[in-house]
Amino acid sequence: MSLLYERVAESLRGQIRRGVLRAGERLPSLRRVGRQQQVSLATAVEAYVQLEREGLVEARPRSGYYVRGAAPDLPEPALRRTPRAPCAMRNPALLDVLDVLTRSDLLPLHAATPSLELLPAAGIAAAVARTMRRHRDAALRYAMPQGQPGLRLQIARRYAHCGVDVDPDEIVVTAGAMEAISxxxxxxxxxxxVVLLETPTYYGLLQAVAALGLRVVEVPNRPGAGIDVAQLEGLLARHEVRAAVLVPNFNNPVGSLTGDAGKQAIVAACAARCVVLIEDDLYGELAYSGTRPPPLRRFDRQGGVITCGSFSKMLAPGLRVGWAFGSRWTDELLRAKCFSSVATASLPQLAIADYLAHHDVDRPLRRLRRELAANAQRYRDVVARYWPAGTRVSEPVGGMALWLELADGVDAQALFEAALAQGIGTLPGHLFSNRDEYRHHLRLSCGLLWDAKIEQALRAVGALADRLRKEK
Ligand SMILES: Cc1ncc(COP(=O)(O)O)c(C=O)c1O
Structure with missing residues (x-):
């Protein structure tokens, strides 16, 4: 990859992000950019083509390159709800659609994992082969329950990157983020x-809480704004909450980021009432801005926060390697791990440690973030242009989820089924609620490598939404 063109593209990207270059504005001519940035014309062209691929600019024949306009009339979904008393978990609908997640015959607009083309699959495969050649016996034996030391070191190093000091000895390696949270x-x-969750939130968290017979209170996570801290403080004051499971960095399905001030206030409010904070930091590395937002742990002075994460969204979901850490909780986490699965599989742990020791993982991550950001914009453009007027879409700032509020009360389950009949996977909104809410919402994933088939599928789901709206 030419670093020169990436430098030029990054400078223009920054200007677009900061609003220095505004929607509809003409970009400097290729010759001018070449002169200003002291690069060849070919490099300038390469930079503009890259920005076009990301959906940030468009070429207009015989006129030049322009910053793409924001999608017309595309507000974010509203969240209208009032706080309610804790209630037992119920979401029977979950099981009805979960088999969709594993079907390989669908165009997967539902699966919140990046396409393998966007992950460093070849590097991982080589690391697996190398591990089997060099460390076969260790790879085939049980790992220690806490996890392979070399891998724990690499996990601590990634957090050190974002200014968070984690001792490798407090980390417990798990089978993905889901086991970490459980x-x-x-x-x-x-x-x-009573456990506090966001609404809407990832259905896996709802399942984990249900499996343990816990009751739930819900705090809104608003598109564009993140966790409603004032409501969270109110809920903690009214209910005896034992723990909070939150996704402040790019909540799934909304894609929002809770800012640093909000995070600080959440940590303080939970510490003041002895509420254990469990943060799901799975998407922390996938900020579209390129700047990794801090986890809650950064603001934790008392060692009370438990941070959970995994390599599922940045290396490979099938390896099932994640982690949990929280300095006050290491013994409890380790005991729970021993009673749960004894130890995480040895081969994936060793292979990931090997991969991280020998590769600069920030390179594939940069590409992944760029593609996800470009995809989110492309999805929003298609929805703005081809879905019924009145459809609302979240504007994610990281991760790979888009949250849609369907026009005129179109039923999301009916749309999900109609799309399924055409071989297209989506997820109806009520999966993301404990109370059967979001009947008119849909979650889409933008983790696929963009191509004409995806655009067609998105347009087809929009056409189905329009048909359902007219049939009402
Ligand atoms: C918010 C959130 N947490 C946890 C998970 C599960 O992660 P893992 O595959 O590492 O278990 C997902 C998967 O999509 C998710 O979106």
């Missing part, structure tokens, strides 16, 4: 306890 919940709660 272990954290098991370590700090007892059946019947």
């Amino acid at each position: 272990l954290a919940l098991r370590s700090v709660t007892r059946s019947g306890d």
Whole structure:
């Protein structure tokens, strides 16, 4: 990859992001950019083509390159709800659609994982082969319950990158973020306890809480704004909450980021009431801005936060390697791990440690973030142009989820089924609620490598939404 063209592209990207170059504005001519940035014409062209691929600019024949306009009339979904008393978990609909997640015959607009083309699959495959050649016996034996030391070191190093000091000895390696969250919940709660979750939130968190017989209160996570801190403080004052499971960095399905001030206030409010904070930091590395937002742990002075994460969205979901850490909770987490799966599989742990030791993972991550950001914009453009007027879409700033509020009360389950009949996977909104809400919302994933087939599928789902709207 030519670094020169990337430097030029990054400078223009920054100007667009900061609003220095505004929607509809003409970009400097290729010759001028070449002169200003002291690069060849070919390099300038390469930079503009890259920005076009990302959906940030468009070429107009015989006129030049222009900053693409924001999608017309595309507000973010509203979230209208009032706080309610804790309630037991219920979401029977979950099981009805979960088999969709594993179907390989669908065009997967539903699967919140990046296409393998966007992940460093070849490097990982080579690391697996190397591990089997060099460390076959260790790869085939049980790993220690806490996890392979070389891998824990690499995880600590990634957090050090974003200014967070983590001791490798406090990390417990898990089978993905999901096991990490389950272990954290098991370590700090007892059946019947009240747990605070966001609404909407990832259905896996709802399942984990349901499996442990916990009750739930919900705090809104608003598109564009993140967790509603004032409501969170109110809920903690009214209810005896034992733990909070939050996704401040790019909540799934909304894609929002809770800012540093909000994070600080959340950590302080939970610490003041002895509420254990469990943060799901799975998407922390996938900020479209390129700047990794801090985890809640950064603001934790008392060692009370448990941070969970995994390599699922940045290396490979199938390896099932994640982590949990929280300095006050290491013994409990380790005990829970021993009772749960004894140890995470050795081969994936060793292979990931090997990969991270020998590769600059920031390179594939930069590309992944860029593609996800470009995809989110492309999806929003297609929805603005081809879906019924009145459809609202979240504007994610990281991760790979888009949250849609369908026009004129179109039923999301009906749309999900109609799309399924055409071989297209989507997820109806009520999966992301404990109370059967979001009947008119849909979650889409923008983790696929963009091509004409995806655009067609998105347009087809929009046409189905329009048909359902007219049939109402
Ligand atoms: C918010 C959130 N947490 C956890 C998970 C599960 O992660 P893992 O595959 O590492 O278990 C997902 C998967 O999509 C998710 O979106």
